[in-house]
Structure formats: C-alpha cells, structure tokens
Amino acid sequence: MNLLLDALAWLFSPDRLEGSNPLPHAMLVHLGYTFAAVAIAALIAIPAGWVIGHTGRGREIAVGISGAARAIPSFGLILLLVLLLGVTRRAEAALIAFVLLAIPPILAGAYAGLEAIDRRLVDAGRAQGMTEWQILWRIEAPLGLSLLVAGLRSAVLQVVATVTLAAYVNLGGLGYDIIQGLQLRRFEQLAGGAIAVAILALVLDGVFAVLQRAAVPAHLRAAKRAPKRRPHSVPAAA
Template structure:
C-alpha cells in the first residue's frame, strides 16, 4: 500500500508537469507512435481484409500470416529492426515494428466483418442490380464496420502497450519513466509509469468500445444479430 501511495504521489507531483521529462509530453509521444502505427497498418490491412472478405480468396494465407505475426516477440523485433536500419533511424525502426504488430488484428477484423454477413443480403443486393463495388461500399462495409472497429480496438491496445518498449531505444514515451526507474531502483517511479500506461490503455479501450457500439446499425442494437448467416432476413441498406 505504501508503494502504491508513493507511486501516486510521484505521478501527481509538480515535477511531472515541468521536469526534464514532463508527463504531458510523454503522453503525446506515446499517442503519436500508437496512432501513427495503427493508421499505417489500417491503410494496408483494411483494403486487403475487405478484398479477402468480399471475394473469399486468400483467407488461409491471411490467417497464417496473422498467426505468425502474433508470435513475433515485440522487444526482439524492435531491436532487430534498429540493428538492421541503424541506430540513426530508431524512430523508423520502432514505427515499422509497431505497424507489423498492428496489422494482424485489423486484417482479421476487416475480413471477418464481411464474412459474417448473411449471404442472403449480398444476394439481394446483386438481385437489385448492384455492382460489386456498390455491394462492398453500400452493404458489406457498413454491416462489417463493428467487427472492423473491434480489430482496430485490439490493435490500438496491443500497440499502446508495446510502445512502452520504445524507451529501450531512447524514443521516449511513457516507458521512459519505467526504464529509468528500474535503472535507478526507484520502484515508485516504475509503478507510477505503469499506472500511466494502464490508464491510457483503459481510456482508449473505453473510447473504442463506444465507437464499436456506434458502428452497429441503430435498428439492430439490442435486436437480432444481423451478422448471423442463419438469422432473419434484413433489408438491404439504401
């Protein structure tokens, strides 16, 4: 209990606002790496996932790549890329590592969202004369959005935790205080830094939970599952 109180006292001390490594700057650095990596990963994974979900081709390859990527140790990947790219390109190396870690959950959310849609809805769209692009943008993308947001949510949480390791290669963020505290054996600083990372992760998780709920079509909230292949027929969105 004393250690927790000391950690909270350290976390809310005036030095955290205007010291050599202010907490607001650490939060901004942490968020910049997190959302930068997730944005790049989304630009790659969402089109690929939608292509897989729409055509039904390449799913096995995507599952295999995603599974292999999830097994890569984050810390080892960061250090490997720093060694490959050179110590002068640490930010790029760390960002590439974070992007590689964010791609699998986004890819899975993108194609699973489309695969889960009742095929009768797709057939109804084709029967109305819709092109494949119209089916993708007007039917599949809106109805698969909730699972896509779930994939983004998982990616953000994974990356925001992994960005803590960026401090090992002197890139700042909330992990800086944890690494420095371990070196100085200041355990209240270690715990305070861990609390800051956990608080940020909880806030982001709450935000994406609200976005995921908002992504579900209003007329389906609390009602029958739209995405069940055996569920009731749902009208095609206009």
Template sequence: MLLVLVFGVLHKPEAAVTSFVLLAIPSILAGAYTGFEAIDRRVIDAGRSMGMTEWQILWRIEVPLGLPLLIGGLRSATLQVVATVTIAAYVNLGGVGYYIIQGLPLRDFTQILGGAIVVLALALVLDGVFAIVQHLVVPRGVAVGRVSELRETPSRRRAAVAAVTK
C-alpha cells in the first residue's frame, strides 16, 4: 500500500480505494476496447446505409453488441479487486483480509484458511453473478461462438463467382 505513504497515514481509506480503482481500470478499459473492436464493420456500415446518425449507431448497434465484452472486463476487474482487497487489512482497514493477516503471526492456520475460503466464496459468487449478467446482455439474434459458420467456404465462393460471371 504505497499510496498510504503518499496520501498520509490519516487518509488510509482514500489510499486503499484509489489503489483498487487504479487496479480495476485496465481490465475495464480492455473490455470496453475489445467490445467495440469486435463489432463487425459491415454491421455499422449497414446502420449508416439505413440512415442512422452516429449517436444512433453508437446506442443501437455498438453498445448492445459490445456490452457483453464490457461486462467481461467488469467481471475480470471485480475478481482482481476482490482478490487484492484482502491486503487492505495490512494497513488496519479491516475486512475479510483481517483474519488472514491476523492469523499469520499467530500461526492459526484454521483462521487463515477460513478467511481465504470466505474470499474465495465471495469471488465465486460475484463471478457467477457477472457471468449471468454477461449472458443476459447478449442481444437476441446474435450467434455467440459460431464464427466459423459466417466464414465463406470455397464452394460458396465458387458459386458466387459463377453467378456473377453468368
């Protein structure tokens, strides 16, 4: 908790929250960037050809199609923060990590294991909740994981070329 030294001893909660927010930002940004970059440009071009404005394209095409990967970034960030927040007890901020930190010098391995199991259970519950949310935000009609069907096979390519040359 280097930020405790920077912020001062009297501002430990602010230092901890700042460090956890800084920890979560890269995963959230990676999820958002990946979500928007994964959208097929042909879908955006189809929206433009239908006369949609840029704001309509953003809110009706890009956000619904990119939201599952953004939720995936939030899911990853949540797991990182839950796993790391236990060290906030190192600067006397309490929480579940307190039992782990307190059990180390006492060599009370059952207390350490109990704290670790609670952190594990919290992480699994939050991961399950975000997995359900991520599944629910996939728009209807979007085929998840069926990219191979969308690719053009050689027989389809030959048929398309034959139809054009006739």
C-alpha cells in the first residue's frame, strides 16, 4: 500500500512537469508512436481485410500470417530491427515493430466485420444492379464498421502497452521512467510509470468503446433496445 501511495505521489508531483522527461512530453511521445503505428497498420490491413472479407479468399493465409506475427517477441523484434537498420534509425526500427504488432487485430476486425454480414443483404444489392465497389462501400463497410473499430481498439491497446519498450533504445515515452526506476531501484518511479501507462490505456479503451458503440448502425441499435414481444398463448379448444 505504501508503494502505491508513493507511486501516486511521485506521478502527480509538480516535479513531473520538469526535468529531462516531463510527463506531458513523455505522454505525447508515447501517443505519437502509438497512433503513427496504428495509422500505418490500418492503411495496410483494412484494404487487405476488406478484400478477404468481400471475396472470401485468402482467409487461411491471413490467419496464419496474423498468428505468426503475434508470436514474434516485440522486444526481440525491436532490437533485431535496430541492428539491421542501424542505431541512427532506431525510431524507424521501433515503428516498424509496432506496425507489425498492430496489423493482425486490424486485419482480423476488417475481414470479420464483412464475414458477419448476412449474405442475403449482399445478394439483394447485386439483384438491384449494384457494382462490387458499391456493395463494399454502401453495404459491407458500414455494417462491418463496428468489428473494424473493435480491431482498431485491440491494436491500440496492444501498441500503447508495447511502446514502453521504445525507451530501451532511447526513444523516450512513458517507458523511460519504468526503465530508469528499475535501474536506479527507485520503485516508486517504476510503479508510477506503470500506472501512467495503465491510465493511458484505460482512457484510450474507453474512447474506442464509445466509438465502437457509435459505429453500430442506428437501426441495429434500435432493434437491440426494442423490447421483445412475447407470443400470445392460444387457449386450448374445449
């Protein structure tokens, strides 16, 4: 309990606004790497996922690649990329590692959102003369948006936790306080840095939870809220 109180006191002390790694700057760096990685991953994974979900082809390959990417240790991947690209490009190396971590959940959310759509709606669109592009944009993408946002939510949470490793290659962020606290055996600083990352992750999770709920089409939300009517019992014939 004392460690928790000391960690909170360290985290919210006025000194955290000054020094070589002030809290606002560390949080901006952390968010910068997080959203840059997720944005790049989304540009790659969303089109690929939509193609898989729309055509029904390549799902097994996507699942295999996603599983392999998730099995790669993030810390080892960052160090390997730093060695391959050079110390002067350690920021690019870390960003590539974060992008590779963010791709699998976004890819899964993109194609799962389209696969979950009732095929009768797609067939109805084709029957009305809609092109495949129109079916994707007017039917599949809006109806699959909720699961896509869920994939983005999962990617953001995974990346925001992993960005703490960027401090190992001297890129700053909230992980800097954790690593420095461990080296200096200042456990209140270590715990305070971990609490800061946890708070940031919870805030982002709450924001994406709201976005995921908002991504559900209005008529589907209304259908869920509508009370189910019980069938009237038919009296037995005398």
